[in-house]
Amino acid sequence: MIKTERRNKMEDWLPTSAKEVERRGWDSVDVILFTGDAYIDHPAFGAAVVGRMLEAHGLKVAIIPQPNWRDDLRDFKKLGRPNYFFGVTAGAMDSMVNHYTANRRLRSDDAYTPDGRAGQRPDYASVVYCNILKDLYPDTPVLLGGIEASLRRVTHYDYWSDKLKPGILAESKADLLVYGMGEQPLLEIIRLIDRGVPIDSLKTIPQTAFLLEDGSSLPKNKNWKDLELFSHEDCLQDKIKYAKNFRHVEEESNRWNAARLIQGVENGKIVINPPYPPMTTGELDASFDLPYTRLPHPRYIAKGAIPAFEMIKFSVNMHRGCFGGCSFCTISAHQGKFIASRSKESILKEVDEIAQMPDFKGYLSDLGGPSANMYKMEGKNLRICQRCTRPSCIHPNICTNLDTNHSEMTDIYKSVNQRNDIKKAFIGSGVRYDMLYNPMATSEEKDSHKEYMQELIEHHVSGRLKVAPEHTSDQVLKIMRKPTFKLFHKFKADFDRINKDKNLNQQIIPYFISSHPGSEELDMANLACETHDMDFKLEQVQDFTPTPMTVATVIYYAGVHPYTLEETYTPRTKNEKLQQRMYLFWYKKEYQDKIKERLKNFKRFDMLKKLFPDKENKKQTSNHKHSKGKSFKSKKHFKKR
Template identity: 60%
Template sequence: MYLCRMLPTSRKELDRLGYGNVDIILFTGDAYVDHPSFGAAVIGRVLQAQGYRVAVVPQPNWRDDLRDFKKLGVPRLFFGVTSGNMDSMVNHYTAARRLRSNDAYTPGGKAGMRPDYAVTVYTRILKQLYPNVPVVLGGIEASLRRLTHYDYLTDTLKPSVLIDSGADYLVYGMGERPIVDLAKKLREHAAVDEIRKIPQIAYLAAWPEEISCVPEKILYLPSHTECLNSKKQFAEHFRVFEQQANTSDPPVLAEPVDSKEGRTVVVNPPYPLMTTAQLDQVYDLPYTYKAHPRYKGKSIPALEMIRFSVCLHRGCFGGCSFCTIAAHQGKRISSRSLESVTTEIARLATLAEFRGHLSDLGGPTANMYRM
């Protein structure tokens, strides 16, 4: 029954749970660890709590006959794709552009278990196999590559990951609320125009008339082509993006690929800041704080590092130029209640591995609890 306490990862586990097909299948570049520090686990648990049947495919093999992409069948609603807790290129390469020899998010720290640009590779495979099933991107790699961006490894400007991957939707930032709303709309067979109004998602419009917003709310950024041709245009692009990301009433951002008459990447404004009660609901879900039994006790370095780490809040008001947390979680702080934190600590204390101390209490960067 231990397998049934976690989200299923194989046909055997689906059968044990009495599932046929599931509603949602999540593909992740990380090992599957049922801990609130791992994005796929959080999104999976949040969707499960809403009554959806969710499965996870961790670190699928993209170099063989693609059996990992086929083994769980076709989901009723959509595929979710994330590279994992890190951008796959940061995970793979050092600042000197040298290949790393290990991967903290893989059993045994083994390197090479995910591809470069994992979100794009996974999505292209899924679109090749199941062209009519929606693919939703999420996680840090998709979130920070949602618009034209500088790619350090290739020393070039790349377009939105929506263009390179062919995905249908992209959820940016901390995605619990948009992914629940997206699943609800897809279950109700809502019109595409209605789905595209969900806050905190991005999509690719074929022409301006497809943008699901009144023109007065749209703020156009320099196009991808303009950014390629002018460093000043790219600087202006980033300035507008940075300033609008944390305003009280942000507009819909529209980035044309070539011109305003053609394809356009559209980024809807984010949801309001999560309330304490909403954040508590996420962290009060029944995580096991363990790696999936499929790994047969192999050590996952990232889990060993954060197993007894407790997240008190989200967001960072630092705004450091070298850090992307503000672009992902925002600059305003959303804190958990003291009751939720102490409940989680009590759960951690029941684990067999607990030795009487917590590794840290804090947030994504520093401790800004209730600031």
């Protein structure tokens, strides 16, 4: 296929200024969207998706990216008052995760800003933007959405202020919150507004939340059950009540037919309507097939590359949702656990569009989703899924009702690689290797697992394949809702075998987390030993960061697991975190003396010998033949500490 040079005009993007609005001949704007990210007109960026979707339904939409909140607020005034509403999102990340490291240090860059410049959005951007708009235009509705708002819709622990915060509606002054992926609720909102229904009357739209003043009656919906949570004030007084709340929130977020949640806060109640069912393939295709330019707005041409765009510009998202339910992850809380998949035709259409980009060299960086290999997966009997409250379909075991057949995914991989303009399509998303060893799978499913693994490893690895075992301790992995590390050994053996058979020189890059709830120092020492024995020198590692609306964050704050209410140890101090993290880098000289000292204190000379097999350690080990028995006691002692 011969490439045709794309000649975009300024009008191909949604307008971002009064001058661009004027060039379109508009005398007013229906919806004005404010976002904490730069405006990238691409289906991977929420503001662009919402803007294009509203535009497709006949609305005049403008986007104000990264407005200046520190000057005279001219960015918030330059387009005036919209006919319908203001839309607000902090961007593709929670603004606090975007700004700060796990040690609460200010980051020096921002991947969603030209040239990676930091400081282009405020802390708690959703609240700041909404408050400014409500102060300037008190009578104009403000709709709040995006990941930050979605994950803060109920009482939540905020790691950066180290306190519980109320549901974001209490602080933001927004009129309505759209949580999760916003296409379905927004379409209903627009439909009702067009019929003359005012926004303050939109109280029964699924996947929205609103603040109900004391004395106001709860809107009726005969199809919904109501579930009253402990109030925000109750949670402030009792951490156990906060933990109990979370279990209800997570279970209802992942149910097909969920309850309406109600939580008291200050002088009112936050009402969270249940989510929509998963999007159909046709609905998802329609969202991805909108007329995106797939490029940053021309206003950034002289301002430098936008790192987040550079990372995904040649990638394709095949599906939404994740049923892994990992304790530290927020994907299911925002996208849901039920998978919504695009059609093969829509995916190949996007591949062909990417192939026509002038700087495309034939390599797709990713063909995946939140988890790479969940495309088209659903329950064999959907009626069972509709009654299910499990937060994970694959932990503590793979559900017998889950169809783990990988055939359709493998077919797409092969079809993409057969396109004339594609030299290779890599899988950059994380692969859930536990599904490839599903003991309850049918023979047909097992055959599909083998075929998928062969296709993946032989044709779709860019030299390094990312997988995320996260830890080696079964005790910690259970809390993480991750499979036993034994399965990683099994996957690596198959990976090495296929590489050897095909004469390939490829590596597995495992991801690990330190300081996760349940992880003790000796668990990290054991992680170092096990990965040392597998000849890994770890690179892709991170220190656990508590983020709103995860099991792990509840444990970090409350000290108990929200499902069992059992006390669970969590590293909290800076010293505890550093002592755990250093084991990931046992091979670096600056950590070795400290690691040796700690292992000697624990009398774990067996671990010392594994990590540093020198003459001194061999001598120490020979003098402590019973170190393993003693080490068990020392670990119990450490746990009490």
